[in-house]
Amino acid sequence: MNDTRFRNKLNPKTKAIITIIGLIIIGIILGYGISIFSLQIILTELNELPIQIPTMRIDRSVMYYTGALICLAVEIMLLIGLLYVYYDSYRKTKSRFLIGMNMFIIALFIRAVLSVLSLHDIATDYIRVTPYLSRTFLTPGFTELNFIVYVFEIIALSILLYLSME
Numbered sequence: 001m002n003d004t005r006f007r008n009k010l011n012p013k014t015k016a017i018i019t020i021i022g023l024i025i026i027g028i029i030l031g032y033g034i035s036i037f038s039l040q041i042i043l044t045e046l047n048e049l050p051i052q053i054p055t056m057r058i059d060r061s062v063m064y065y066t067g068a069l070i071c072l073a074v075e076i077m078l079l080i081g082l083l084y085v086y087y088d089s090y091r092k093t094k095s096r097f098l099i100g101m102n103m104f105i106i107a108l109f110i111r112a113v114l115s116v117l118s119l120h121d122i123a124t125d126y127i128r129v130t131p132y133l134s135r136t137f138l139t140p141g142f143t144e145l146n147f148i149v150y151v152f153e154i155i156a157l158s159i160l161l162y163l164s165m166e
Helices: 002-009 012-047 055-093 096-133 144-165
Strands: none
Touching: 012 055, 012 096, 012 144, 055 096, 055 144
Protein backbone atom coordinates (compact mmCIF):
# COMPACT_ATOMS: atom_id res chain seq x y z
CA MET A 1 0.00 0.00 0.00
CA ASN A 2 2.88 2.38 0.79
CA ASP A 3 4.47 1.45 -2.51
CA THR A 4 1.41 2.68 -4.42
CA ARG A 5 1.42 6.02 -2.63
CA PHE A 6 5.15 6.43 -3.32
CA ARG A 7 4.66 5.66 -7.00
CA ASN A 8 1.85 8.20 -7.30
CA LYS A 9 3.98 10.87 -5.61
CA LEU A 10 6.77 10.57 -8.19
CA ASN A 11 6.92 13.40 -10.67
CA PRO A 12 6.19 12.18 -14.25
CA LYS A 13 9.56 13.59 -15.36
CA THR A 14 11.33 11.60 -12.63
CA LYS A 15 9.44 8.45 -13.62
CA ALA A 16 10.45 8.97 -17.25
CA ILE A 17 14.13 9.48 -16.41
CA ILE A 18 14.21 6.45 -14.10
CA THR A 19 12.48 4.33 -16.75
CA ILE A 20 14.90 5.44 -19.48
CA ILE A 21 17.96 4.80 -17.31
CA GLY A 22 16.58 1.40 -16.28
CA LEU A 23 15.88 0.39 -19.87
CA ILE A 24 19.36 1.50 -20.95
CA ILE A 25 20.99 -0.52 -18.15
CA ILE A 26 18.91 -3.60 -19.02
CA GLY A 27 19.85 -3.13 -22.70
CA ILE A 28 23.55 -2.90 -21.86
CA ILE A 29 23.42 -6.09 -19.79
CA LEU A 30 21.36 -7.91 -22.42
CA GLY A 31 23.60 -6.78 -25.29
CA TYR A 32 26.77 -7.74 -23.46
CA GLY A 33 25.32 -11.16 -22.62
CA ILE A 34 24.31 -11.78 -26.23
CA SER A 35 27.75 -10.73 -27.44
CA ILE A 36 29.53 -13.08 -25.03
CA PHE A 37 27.57 -16.10 -26.28
CA SER A 38 27.75 -15.22 -29.97
CA LEU A 39 31.45 -14.31 -29.81
CA GLN A 40 32.23 -17.83 -28.62
CA ILE A 41 30.85 -19.20 -31.90
CA ILE A 42 32.62 -16.55 -33.98
CA LEU A 43 35.99 -17.02 -32.25
CA THR A 44 35.72 -20.81 -32.61
CA GLU A 45 35.32 -20.40 -36.37
CA LEU A 46 38.14 -17.88 -36.38
CA ASN A 47 40.50 -20.37 -34.68
CA GLU A 48 39.75 -22.96 -37.37
CA LEU A 49 41.06 -20.74 -40.16
CA PRO A 50 44.17 -21.87 -42.03
CA ILE A 51 45.84 -18.49 -41.49
CA GLN A 52 46.91 -16.63 -38.35
CA ILE A 53 45.26 -13.25 -37.76
CA PRO A 54 46.99 -10.67 -35.54
CA THR A 55 45.53 -10.49 -32.02
CA MET A 56 45.22 -6.71 -32.20
CA ARG A 57 42.85 -6.96 -35.18
CA ILE A 58 40.78 -9.64 -33.46
CA ASP A 59 40.51 -7.57 -30.27
CA ARG A 60 39.42 -4.52 -32.26
CA SER A 61 36.79 -6.55 -34.08
CA VAL A 62 35.51 -8.04 -30.83
CA MET A 63 35.20 -4.55 -29.37
CA TYR A 64 33.23 -3.28 -32.40
CA TYR A 65 30.98 -6.34 -32.44
CA THR A 66 30.24 -6.10 -28.71
CA GLY A 67 29.58 -2.37 -28.95
CA ALA A 68 27.19 -2.82 -31.88
CA LEU A 69 25.23 -5.52 -30.06
CA ILE A 70 25.02 -3.42 -26.89
CA CYS A 71 23.73 -0.41 -28.85
CA LEU A 72 21.14 -2.53 -30.65
CA ALA A 73 19.99 -4.12 -27.38
CA VAL A 74 19.58 -0.66 -25.81
CA GLU A 75 17.53 0.41 -28.83
CA ILE A 76 15.35 -2.68 -28.51
CA MET A 77 14.71 -2.03 -24.82
CA LEU A 78 13.79 1.62 -25.48
CA LEU A 79 11.45 0.52 -28.27
CA ILE A 80 9.77 -1.94 -25.92
CA GLY A 81 9.29 0.90 -23.44
CA LEU A 82 7.81 3.13 -26.16
CA LEU A 83 5.53 0.34 -27.32
CA TYR A 84 4.25 -0.11 -23.77
CA VAL A 85 3.62 3.63 -23.32
CA TYR A 86 1.78 3.99 -26.64
CA TYR A 87 -0.23 0.80 -26.16
CA ASP A 88 -1.28 1.94 -22.68
CA SER A 89 -2.28 5.34 -24.07
CA TYR A 90 -4.20 3.69 -26.91
CA ARG A 91 -6.02 1.44 -24.47
CA LYS A 92 -7.21 4.53 -22.57
CA THR A 93 -8.02 6.85 -25.51
CA LYS A 94 -8.61 4.62 -28.58
CA SER A 95 -6.85 7.23 -30.73
CA ARG A 96 -6.06 6.31 -34.36
CA PHE A 97 -2.84 8.30 -34.11
CA LEU A 98 -1.60 5.92 -31.41
CA ILE A 99 -2.32 2.93 -33.66
CA GLY A 100 0.01 4.52 -36.22
CA MET A 101 2.65 5.19 -33.57
CA ASN A 102 2.44 1.57 -32.39
CA MET A 103 2.89 0.33 -35.97
CA PHE A 104 5.87 2.66 -36.39
CA ILE A 105 7.46 1.40 -33.15
CA ILE A 106 6.82 -2.23 -34.17
CA ALA A 107 8.54 -1.62 -37.52
CA LEU A 108 11.57 -0.09 -35.76
CA PHE A 109 11.57 -3.00 -33.30
CA ILE A 110 11.58 -5.58 -36.11
CA ARG A 111 14.43 -3.70 -37.82
CA ALA A 112 16.49 -3.70 -34.62
CA VAL A 113 15.92 -7.42 -33.99
CA LEU A 114 16.84 -8.27 -37.59
CA SER A 115 19.96 -6.11 -37.25
CA VAL A 116 21.05 -8.15 -34.23
CA LEU A 117 20.48 -11.40 -36.11
CA SER A 118 22.18 -10.21 -39.28
CA LEU A 119 25.18 -8.84 -37.36
CA HIS A 120 26.06 -12.37 -36.22
CA ASP A 121 25.52 -13.80 -39.71
CA ILE A 122 27.68 -11.10 -41.28
CA ALA A 123 30.50 -11.82 -38.84
CA THR A 124 30.43 -15.61 -39.33
CA ASP A 125 30.14 -15.35 -43.12
CA TYR A 126 33.03 -12.91 -43.22
CA ILE A 127 35.19 -15.32 -41.23
CA ARG A 128 34.56 -18.01 -43.83
CA VAL A 129 35.98 -15.80 -46.58
CA THR A 130 38.78 -14.41 -44.41
CA PRO A 131 41.48 -16.71 -45.84
CA TYR A 132 40.80 -15.19 -49.24
CA LEU A 133 40.76 -11.62 -47.93
CA SER A 134 43.36 -12.06 -45.15
CA ARG A 135 41.43 -9.81 -42.77
CA THR A 136 39.63 -10.37 -39.52
CA PHE A 137 35.85 -10.33 -39.20
CA LEU A 138 35.77 -6.53 -39.22
CA THR A 139 32.93 -5.82 -41.64
CA PRO A 140 31.25 -2.69 -42.97
CA GLY A 141 28.75 -3.17 -40.13
CA PHE A 142 31.45 -2.44 -37.53
CA THR A 143 32.68 1.09 -37.97
CA GLU A 144 32.97 4.20 -35.84
CA LEU A 145 30.43 5.93 -38.06
CA ASN A 146 27.83 3.29 -37.25
CA PHE A 147 28.32 3.92 -33.53
CA ILE A 148 27.59 7.60 -34.09
CA VAL A 149 24.34 6.58 -35.82
CA TYR A 150 23.52 4.16 -32.97
CA VAL A 151 24.11 6.88 -30.37
CA PHE A 152 21.85 9.33 -32.23
CA GLU A 153 19.14 6.66 -32.49
CA ILE A 154 19.40 5.94 -28.76
CA ILE A 155 19.23 9.66 -27.95
CA ALA A 156 16.22 10.13 -30.25
CA LEU A 157 14.37 7.16 -28.75
CA SER A 158 15.17 8.37 -25.23
CA ILE A 159 13.80 11.83 -26.01
CA LEU A 160 10.66 10.34 -27.57
CA LEU A 161 10.13 8.08 -24.56
CA TYR A 162 10.70 10.97 -22.16
CA LEU A 163 8.19 13.20 -23.99
CA SER A 164 5.68 10.38 -24.29
CA MET A 165 5.78 9.61 -20.58
CA GLU A 166 5.45 13.26 -19.50
